[in-house]
Amino acid sequence: MSAIVASPEGFDIPPDDRRLIRWTVYIGYFALFAGVAHGFAQAMSYAGIDILRFFPFLQGYYQGLTAHGVANALFFTFAFSNGFLPLLTSRALARRLHSGLLHGTLWTLVAANILVIFAVTTNRASVLYTSYAPLQAHWTYYLGLVLLVVSSYVAAAHLIVLLVGWKKEHRGERIPLLAFICVATYAMWILASLGVAVSFIGFLLPWSLGILERTDPLLNRTLFWFTGHAIVYVWLLPAYISWYALVPRQVGGKIVSDPLTRVVFVMFLLLSVPTGFHHQYTDPGIGTRMKAFHALLTFGVFYPSLATAFSVVASLEIGGRARGGRGVLGWIKRLPWGDPSVSAQLLAMFTFVFGGITGLINASYTMNQVVHNTAWIPGHFHMTVGSAVALTLMGVAYWLIPYLTGRKLWGRRVAVAQAWIYAVGVLIFARGMISGGLDGMPRRTFLAAAAYHKDSWALAGALTGIGGTLMTLGALLFFVVIVMTIWTGRRGEGPTDIPFAEALLPPTTSGWDTKLDRLGWWFVAAVVLVAIAYGPFFLQYLPPHLVSPGYRFF
């Protein structure tokens, strides 16, 4: 049996550091709140009901859709991870956080928020979160998103500083698992972010400032998706970290295998980035052979998720059986469903089964033509980022916020109900969107006001609206629980440590799995794979085709 942190007996995070981390993750949950309102309006629009005119502000559908995507997919996820991963790494290595780096992460995040909120609320940036040129946003929008990435770089640097410091004092020792998976996640992000960094700093920002007269829409789009597929794993892996390393403890189980967990994260580091063309199957200007190669690699990156499905469920089963569960499925009933942190994350895992299957269909090369840019796609990703991630991060909040504030969770039963309402809602919503998409319902479209309509969309639209309403209700209850915990939770009754589990199969000190710890090598290998997967396209395509001035059609 092996603990996955350096000092299992305890390591205290000082109150000042906790406060900085708290505010960083608060920004994330606030972004979730800010984005949910418009999510509701969009679900209702699919049901043919326009509630936007009752909104006090952000009355434009696409302005609201931009707010929804940017707030929920970008700010929520990154703000959370930028606080959560340094916290876990610090705990795992038993090393003090650097308050300068915590401040750096927080304040760049605040600046990013101010700029993007200004641009979006004043309708200067209704370009949707994908920011496809040549729709042109105000420079504050592009600069704000650059600062969001900078904030994540500061957090990534923080993880590396902690790891390098630890290694100096522990030569020849295995990296504690919890730290390893956190660092591997942000190492992947550093490589993945290269695409948007080049696109935003090299093209979109100077173009929006008038320094660059024209830009290259296909190149910007390709650079976006260079980052854009891997970014979904940056959203997902913090949830995986919780499922692998923390949830087993919360259910009384164990991590199945330390080496296999490392293998999974190394595979994500290697395979997350060279898959971006599967978002561009229907694009002109990219050869079909390159697309087929990315399809193959996308199937490859499905593999660590398959391994995760086995490992995580096995670790839950260990817990369920330790709690007296019998029979093939009887252990499921014995899991601590009354703990909202657990039930939210178990339900998140369940929705992810369907998220994963629909994702594999999206990646399926020619089959993608049936679903690309239809309502199927948001149906799919609300079962990945919209629930596997969002619901997991809500579940994490149920111990994390008490841990960071020292206050007892308020409204445990409300919290359990919240998770069920949200999960049932997302499944109904996705059922609507997926069936509508197969029936030709487009995504990213203000259907309540569209020039076209099909009678057969009625059921799909209604399910989308009903599911979206339940999701909104579930999310609002989450905020009630969190706000009440922060304001009225009983002081001094929060958890005193992070719930980390032990591994059934520990790491070795001389076996093959010690090679897994060479994150530098794996990073280089990932760079080589990316060069193979993207090199031929760039060699054939470059220099940039600067053909498009900016358009502000909003």
Place this chain on the structure above:
Amino acid sequence: MRIEQYEKAFLGVGAAMLVVFLVALAYTSISMGVHLPGRAGEIDPAQVRSIPPFDEPGVRELGPGRYEAVIVAQAWGFQPNEIRVPAGSEVTFIAATVDVIHGLYVEGTRVNMMLIPGQVSRNTYRFDEAGEHLLACHEYCGIGHHVMSGKVVVE
């Protein structure tokens, strides 16, 4: 340990499943002629309307049962916005945008292409049955995106 045997079996079956899916995809693409759009030429978006074939958008018969539909996309409409072909015909869609990114999607088919400034989009589809299909822009292109549509009528 039994858990490791289960794990090996699970991962083995999972890998086999992925291989089967990939073989099926390769089969549809190579043997059934289901293709994705690829590289079909570059074009200056500012000059689209004066460069053949986009100087004369519309449907042309290329041969028996073979048609070409040349479409120009501009916020927020397609030109032409109605395409008529007889049932059983094979139609090659050739499209370009003059301004922002648009989508060209014929509902109920796999005609599904992005139109990106600077590039020509092209794909072929065979309409076997008579009927009417919605033609919609399915990529956000500005405030009037949801009115950008038309129809394909198979007679």
